[in-house]
Amino acid sequence: MIAIGIEGTAHTLGIGIVTSKREVLANVKRVYKPVRGGIHPREAANHHAQHFISALKEALKVSGISYDDIDIVAFSQGPGLGPCLRTVATAARTLAQALDVPLVGVNHAVAHIEVLDLYYRDVKDPVYLYVSGGNTQVISYMNRKYRVFGETVDIGIGNALDKLAREMGYAFPGGPVIEKLAMRGRKYIPLPYIVRGMDVSFSGLLTAAITLYKSGESPENVAYSFQETAFSALVEVTERAVAYLDKDEVSLAGGVAMNRRLREMMALMAKERGIKFYVPPDEACMDNGIMIAWTGLKMYRSGLETPLERSRIKQNWRVDEVDVTWR
Numbered sequence: 001m002i003a004i005g006i007e008g009t010a011h012t013l014g015i016g017i018v019t020s021k022r023e024v025l026a027n028v029k030r031v032y033k034p035v036r037g038g039i040h041p042r043e044a045a046n047h048h049a050q051h052f053i054s055a056l057k058e059a060l061k062v063s064g065i066s067y068d069d070i071d072i073v074a075f076s077q078g079p080g081l082g083p084c085l086r087t088v089a090t091a092a093r094t095l096a097q098a099l100d101v102p103l104v105g106v107n108h109a110v111a112h113i114e115v116l117d118l119y120y121r122d123v124k125d126p127v128y129l130y131v132s133g134g135n136t137q138v139i140s141y142m143n144r145k146y147r148v149f150g151e152t153v154d155i156g157i158g159n160a161l162d163k164l165a166r167e168m169g170y171a172f173p174g175g176p177v178i179e180k181l182a183m184r185g186r187k188y189i190p191l192p193y194i195v196r197g198m199d200v201s202f203s204g205l206l207t208a209a210i211t212l213y214k215s216g217e218s219p220e221n222v223a224y225s226f227q228e229t230a231f232s233a234l235v236e237v238t239e240r241a242v243a244y245l246d247k248d249e250v251s252l253a254g255g256v257a258m259n260r261r262l263r264e265m266m267a268l269m270a271k272e273r274g275i276k277f278y279v280p281p282d283e284a285c286m287d288n289g290i291m292i293a294w295t296g297l298k299m300y301r302s303g304l305e306t307p308l309e310r311s312r313i314k315q316n317w318r319v320d321e322v323d324v325t326w327r
Helices: 041-063 082-099 108-114 157-167 175-183 203-214 219-245 260-273 289-301
Strands: 002-007 012-019 024-031 072-078 103-107 127-131 136-142 145-151 249-253 276-278
Touching (some): 002 082, 002 289, 012 041, 024 041, 082 103, 103 289, 108 136, 108 145, 108 249, 145 219, 157 175, 157 203, 203 219, 219 260, 249 260
Parallel strands (some): 249 276
């Protein structure tokens, strides 16, 4: 069985093609990069509409399959930026109707989690730290739901990294820039460390880091101090969830999972606790069509399908609102 997945929740238009045998046949991306500032939703949506046909053709060419080989069309139904979601949903509906195949609406956050077992057959039941632009959550499966055991009370860690980079004069996306700067940092400056029970907060930390930079501190030391503080808080609440739930696996998910320093810190925590640590390959951490295709395939095989009348976007669709019937 072959599924095509269309991702388009924010800056990335992704088209992935996977098989039920865990074969990744294609992973094509078109990334919108704003001229200045952060993501402009309508501009991003126009970008996705403009590049959809070329991305689709490239995915089919790379995969070596034809339209007739596609069994399922999956798409990111939410959460995300409204204009982007609507563009992708329209494309997915049109493609599914044209091919006369089932349509499956996928929760973007769930897809970031589910893609892990595409690459690791031995993964069973981890605690996930989901870190992306708009989301920061500690998640684990329980009773047919992905439960949120802790989350950011204000902005996602990815957005915080992007905003810090922007204040320093760097272009979007800022996360990779902050990571490179932090590698050259030599001095840790104490910044607000905000953990509230199982939740974290980054707005105060971000404001303090920006103030520190504007006071004349080097970008390298600011980036280093910001990362060490933010990531320590994230690892703390994740470890607490692991202990509370008595889990023996932990995983990173989402675009910020590509950060090597966060991986180091999470791997060290896992080693000290004697548990397994997983992280998807980089291509599957950042927004992509592979995770949508794979999750859609799993959902369809469990009996789920999205009729056209229920395929409207869900801009604020939380991960813990999804009925996980395939596990």
